[in-house]
Structure formats: structure tokens, C-alpha cells
Amino acid sequence: MLKNKTALVTGSTSGIGLGIAKALARQGANIVLNGFGDVEGARAQVAALGVEVFYHGADMSRPAEIEDMMRAAADRFGRVDVLVNNAGIQHVAPVEDFPPERWDAIIAINLSSAFHTTRLALPAMKAANWGRIINVASVHGLVASAHKSAYVAAKHGLVGLTKVVALETATTGVTCNAICPGWVLTPLVQKQVDAKAAALGVSNEEATRLLLGEKEPSMQFTTPEELGELAVFFCSPAANNVRGVAWNMDGGWAAQ
Numbered sequence: 364m365l366k367n368k369t370a371l372v373t374g375s376t377s378g379i380g381l382g383i384a385k386a387l388a389r390q391g392a393n394i395v396l397n398g399f400g401d402v403e404g405a406r407a408q409v410a411a412l413g414v415e416v417f418y419h420g421a422d423m424s425r426p427a428e429i430e431d432m433m434r435a436a437a438d439r440f441g442r443v444d445v446l447v448n449n450a451g452i453q454h455v456a457p458v459e460d461f462p463p464e465r466w467d468a469i470i471a472i473n474l475s476s477a478f479h480t481t482r483l484a485l486p487a488m489k490a491a492n493w494g495r496i497i498n499v500a501s502v503h504g505l506v507a508s509a510h511k512s513a514y515v516a517a518k519h520g521l522v523g524l525t526k527v528v529a530l531e532t533a534t535t536g537v538t539c540n541a542i543c544p545g546w547v548l549t550p551l552v553q554k555q556v557d558a559k560a561a562a563l564g565v566s567n568e569e570a571t572r573l574l575l576g577e578k579e580p581s582m583q584f585t586t587p588e589e590l591g592e593l594a595v596f597f598c599s600p601a602a603n604n605v606r607g608v609a610w611n612m613d614g615g616w617a618a619q
């Protein structure tokens with residue numbers, strides 16, 4: 364379905380971003396990877412699906428590096444057809460103890476980076492009259508949890524940005540939508556499981572059960588593979604008129 368198209372996924376060396384990159388690659392899209400950590404492992408997993416892979420190590424907190432990445436992606440593949448804004452970080456603390464530099468980093472990486480990639484990708488998408496912008500927000504783009512001020516603010520902001528871009532592209536072949544996962548067992552969440560296990564003096568299994576039990580009625584993690592399939596749907600012709608939605612995959616979290 365995505366043969367001869369290019370998908371750029373920010374924060375795709377791990378977790379959800381890597382899952383979405385692989386799902387889009389299975390549809391034939393060439394992939395621009397981004398993120399830190401095990402770059403070669405991610406590159407090998409995507410290349411094994413038979414598509415071309417290009418990596419750019421832009422730090423999503425730095426607009427000049429984002430500009431360089433978008434230019435490099437266009438130089439390499441001609442255009443970015445599918446943009447997935449996925450890079451994100453978390454910090455958990457009460458507002459009065461929240462380090463201001465962590466606030467700034469979360470707003471920059473989880474929200475402002477999507478503004479920069481979107482403004483840079485849109486002209487070519489509009490010229491081609493086809494494009495897909497998929498913002499990986501969170502159930503925290505719809506509801507709040509204590510001690511996550513920056514994350515909840517950034518994700519609500521990302522859902523707002525999604526709606527504005529959807530309106531500005533509504534008469535074109537470009538769509539913009541958000542995905543709102545509940546808990547997904549990635550390194551970002553394992554840190555929160557570890558913190559709970561340490562704070563309560565319980566096992567990893569018990570901490571996991573408590574974490575799910577607080578918020579997620581299904582008592583199940585959503586997987587990067589399931590989120591990848593939702594991204595594929597947003598790219599499909601059936602989703603041509605799906606615009607500005609914030610689609611939960613949260614085991615019933617926001618239904619409560």
C-alpha cells in the first residue's frame with residue numbers, strides 16, 4: 364500500500380516508534396529512522412523488511428537539527444509522505460518539585476518538535492496532494508494523571524495541534540490524526556514499573572499489576588504492533604476522510 368512512499372518516524376529506535384516504523388515498512392514504505400540508543404539494531408530490524416532505511420540522529424529538542432533532518436530526508440527520498448511524530452520522554456513529580464529544565468525538555472520533545480516537523484513536511488505533502496501526519500499523543504492527551512504536569516500539558520497540546528493541522532488541510536489529500544495509547548510496555552513505562560516496585564517494595568509482576576489496575580480496565584498492555592496497525596489504517600484509502608481524531612487504544616482507560 365505504501366510502495367514508493369517515504370515514512371519518517373521520530374523516536375523510532377525503540378518502543379512504539381520502532382513498532383510503527385516496522386508496520387509501515389511491511390506496507391512497502393521506505394523509512395527514515397530517528398532517535399538514540401540502539402540505532403543499528405533498529406536499522407537492521409527495519410531493513411530486514413526489504414525497504415530502504417535512512418537514519419538521522421536529530422535531537423527533537425533542537426529546531427535546527429529537526430530542520431537538518433527534514434532536509435536530509437527530502438534529499439534522500441524526494442519527499443516525506445508519512446510523518447509520524449512519536450519521540451517523547453516522561454518525568455514524574457509533583458508540580459512544585461518539577462525541575463523547570465525537565466518541563467522545558469518535555470514540551471520541546473513531546474510537543475514543539477511536532478510543530479517543526481509538520482511545518483517543514485506540509486508544503487511538499489500539499490504539493491503532492493497526499494500526505495499522512497500521525498501524532499503519537501497519549502491517553503494523557505485526553506485525561507490527566509497526578510505528577511505528570513509537563514507530559515499531560517504537552518500531550519493535550521499535541522491533540523490540539525492535530526486538530527488545527529487537520530482543519531488547515533481539510534480540503535486536501537493530507538490528513539492529520541492522533542493516536543492515544545494507554546500503557547505500552549516500553550522502556551519509558553518499565554522505568555515507572557521499576558519506580559513503583561522500589562517505592563512499595565514489591566516484585567516487578569506485582570508492580571505491573573498495580574500499575575495496570577490503577578488506570579487500565581482491560582489489565583492488558585497495548586502493543587507497539589497494534590499501534591503500528593492503527594497507523595497503517597490512517598495511511599489507507601479507507602481513512603481518507605478521517606481528520607483530526609484522537610483515537611484511543613487504551614484498554615478502556617478514558618471510558619471511565
Ligand code: NAD
Nearest residue numbers: 374376377378379398399422423450451501546547549551
Ligand atoms: P521509548 O522510550 O521506548 O522510545 C522513545 C523514543 O524517542 C526512542 O527512540 C528515543 O531514542 C527517542 N527520543 C527520546 N528523546 C529524543 C530526542 N530528544 N530526540 C530524538 N529522539 C528522542 O518510549 P515509547 O513508550 O515507545 O514512547 C513513544 C511515544 O509514545 C512517546 O511520545 C510517548 O509519550 C508515547 N506514549 C507511550 C506510552 C507508553 O505506555 N509507553 C503511552 C502513551 C503514549
